[in-house]
Amino acid sequence: MKSEMNHSALRVEGLFFAYPGEEQLNFPDLEVTSDNPLLILGDSGCGKTTFLHLLSGLLNPDGGSVVLDGKNISTLNPAACDRFRGQNIGMIFQQPHFIEALTVYENLRISPYLSHMKQPLSALESSIQELNLSGLLNKLPSRLSSGEQQRVSIIRALMNRPKLILADEPTSALDNKNCAAVIELLIRKARQLNAVLIICTHDERIRKEVENELDLSDMTLNVTEKP
Amino acid sequence: MIRKIALKNIGYKPLNTVLCLALLTFSVSIITLIVILQKDIEEKFQNDLRDIDLVMGAKGSPLQLVLSALYHVDAPTGNIKLAEAKKIMNSPIVEQAIPLAYGDSYNGYRILGTEQAYLQKYDAELEAGNWFDKDMEAILGANVAVASGLKIGDTFVGTHGDVEGGHLHEDHKYTVEGILRSNHSVIDNLVLTNIPSVWRVHSSQQDGGSKEPSHEEHHHDEEHHESHQHDHPESHEPGHDNHEEKIIADSMDITAVLMNFKTKMALLNMPRTINEQTSMQAVNPGMEINRLFSLIGIGATTLRMIAGGIMLISGFSIFFILYNRMEDRKYELALLRAVGYRPVRLLYLLLWEGIILSISGYFLGVFLSRAGLWFINKKASADFHMVFSSYYHSSEAWIFLLTIGVGILATLLPAIRAMRMNVSRVLAEN
Structure with missing residues (x-):
């Protein structure tokens, strides 16, 4: 797959990493564009989270490269890497994390790179408005249901208008109804923002929503035919 | 944003904050009172001595x-x-x-x-x-x-x-x-x-x-x-x-x-x-007064040491409270890293919390010392015809530095721990 013009693209080549005293993990080469989200599957412990952290720059690979829109993340120094992540990558976790002392609205604005942005994101305005109507914006995150929390954390991950969205088991703690709502929100917003979306999961409920799959257990890259 | 988070965090666990502030306030006010009273009494006695041989x-x-x-x-x-x-x-x-x-x-x-x-x-x-x-x-x-x-x-x-x-x-x-x-x-x-x-x-x-x-x-x-x-x-x-x-x-x-x-x-x-x-x-009145001051000085030094002890305890309590909360807070610290904050910003965050606590404790302490002084003046002016000045003494500056120092020292270890945290491992713990 070649990236078209104005589509963001992530390219991974020859990536490998080893935790101290453990076996080396080798990751397949791949290229993901913003028009085609990628699902990463695999048994727990096969390195899904490690892979995401290597893509986000939270971990430094022992070799290989991660290139987002022409920028090689693996060669950045730590400070530049933090800045690059803050400006270009949105992360969503299995358990939504928040600054507990801050309200939902303040949590949406914790990114240090928001003040540099020209205008509020039109793509997110409706979502924020929706939270506001449900009276959630001024609550503390701990007061929200887990479905609400995950929706808020998705919107927060998008606040910096990322080129790459990395979601680690975003639905595993949710019931069916919330799962569907969250995955729909994630895919729709990624498309609106023209961002590359990569979801790590072993949640079967997501598989029917996403065409591209990478199974890290056997290193196979599949494109499933949607019904 | 870091300062705002620090401020909000302090308000988020009010009981911890009240304990830290109370300890800081008491130690600052006791030290301040001792410094003011001793200085005022000595100045007054020296002033009235008038070189009388x-x-x-x-x-x-x-x-x-x-x-x-x-x-x-x-x-x-x-x-x-x-x-x-x-x-x-x-x-x-x-x-x-x-x-x-x-x-x-x-x-x-x-x-x-x-x-x-x-x-x-x-x-x-x-x-x-x-x-x-x-x-x-x-x-x-x-x-x-x-x-x-x-x-x-x-x-x-x-x-x-x-x-x-x-x-x-x-x-x-x-x-x-x-x-x-x-x-x-x-x-x-x-x-x-x-x-x-x-x-x-x-x-x-x-x-x-x-x-x-x-x-x-x-x-x-x-x-x-x-x-x-x-x-x-x-x-x-x-x-x-x-x-x-x-x-x-x-x-x-x-x-x-x-x-x-x-x-x-x-x-x-x-x-x-x-x-x-x-x-x-x-x-010789000068000699007698010096002897009196050296006697008062023993008492004042003792009180100062007690106040210093209270300040030490408040420093430890800030340290323990922050250190204990590190376990609860590691996810939010990791989150800050994930959204692009550099490790040194986490150091600032925790240091700020210590500094805000110690600055508030200091000013509450100064306020309490003035209240104490007012009370002492009410009694002393009736009994000893002595009125202590409640103006800010220059010697209170070192008490300020001491308090800030305690706040920073107490925060430093948790802050360094936050800075060196392995974000990837914390986030993978789910």
Whole structure:
């Protein structure tokens, strides 16, 4: 797959990493564009989270490269890497994390790179408005249901208008109804923002929503035919 | 944003915050109070010392003599014979000698019989009226005037002794002749008159006839002085009251003499001469006050150490509270890293929390110390005629630095731990 013009693209080549005293993990080469989200599957412990952290720059690979829109993340120094992540990558976790002392609205604005942005994101305005109507914006995150929390954390991950969205088991703690709502929100917003979306999961409920799959257990890259 | 998070975090666990703040506040206020009180007392005592070389008075406690004759906060040691004192006062090596006679008070303020030289020594200036020049004329110190409400021309009677409610000398009325401008020295709290006035008030009770100058000069009789336990220039023996205005001065008693010498040598020799060869004692007030301060200093140092201990505990409590919360907070710290904050920003975050706590603790402490000072002033001004200034002392700056230092030190270890956190591992822990 070649990236078209104005589509963001992530390219991974020859990536490998080893935790101290453990076996080396080798990751397949791949290229993901913003028009085609990628699902990463695999048994727990096969390195899904490690892979995401290597893509986000939270971990430094022992070799290989991660290139987002022409920028090689693996060669950045730590400070530049933090800045690059803050400006270009949105992360969503299995358990939504928040600054507990801050309200939902303040949590949406914790990114240090928001003040540099020209205008509020039109793509997110409706979502924020929706939270506001449900009276959630001024609550503390701990007061929200887990479905609400995950929706808020998705919107927060998008606040910096990322080129790459990395979601680690975003639905595993949710019931069916919330799962569907969250995955729909994630895919729709990624498309609106023209961002590359990569979801790590072993949640079967997501598989029917996403065409591209990478199974890290056997290193196979599949494109499933949607019904 | 980091500062906002720090601020919000402090408010998020109010009980922890209250504990830290309370400990900091108490330690700061105690240290501040001790510093202010000690400084103020020392300044006041040094100010009232006025380079007086020697205080001469009846034998007894040297410190008591200094406290009573110089600072008017203690009862006199007894009386001395003017005739005997004069022999020393007229010595050629004495540059200046100011006799004092006291023992009565008005509303708790001491009535001091003395000479104009005393007023000059304390740079007294009149706010209103005139200096005393006749008997039974009095001038009031600034605080006395305010407290009593007496005006020029008003009359009042003294009370025997230093406390209110004693025997009133009702047949001898003083007339207010002048009121002094406040100059923050001991004279603010005195009623000043001449020595003959003091004699006159008491001569009605005095067995005057038995005393004759030449007789006294030869005697230096001890038995007279030993019996003078009361703070009173005259003896109490009932005597004839309708005497003439004929007071033979040399036969009279005074309470103390403030002296300056022409040479340092005299200052060294004179006390020994007086102590060994007369019934009086001579005390170097500077030395006595330094000794008093070194005694007070032991107490103040102890209190300071206690306050320092409380501050140490507050430092530890900040440390424990932050350190314990690290486990709860590691996900939010990891989140901050994930959204692009550099590790050093997490260090700032925790340091800020410590600094905000210590700054708030400091200002609460300063506020509490002022409240304490106000309370002490209410008591001290009634009991000791002493008012402590509640202005900000420059020496409080180091208390500020100390408090901030404690806050930073207590936060440093958790902050470094936050900075070096392995974000990837924390986020993978789910």
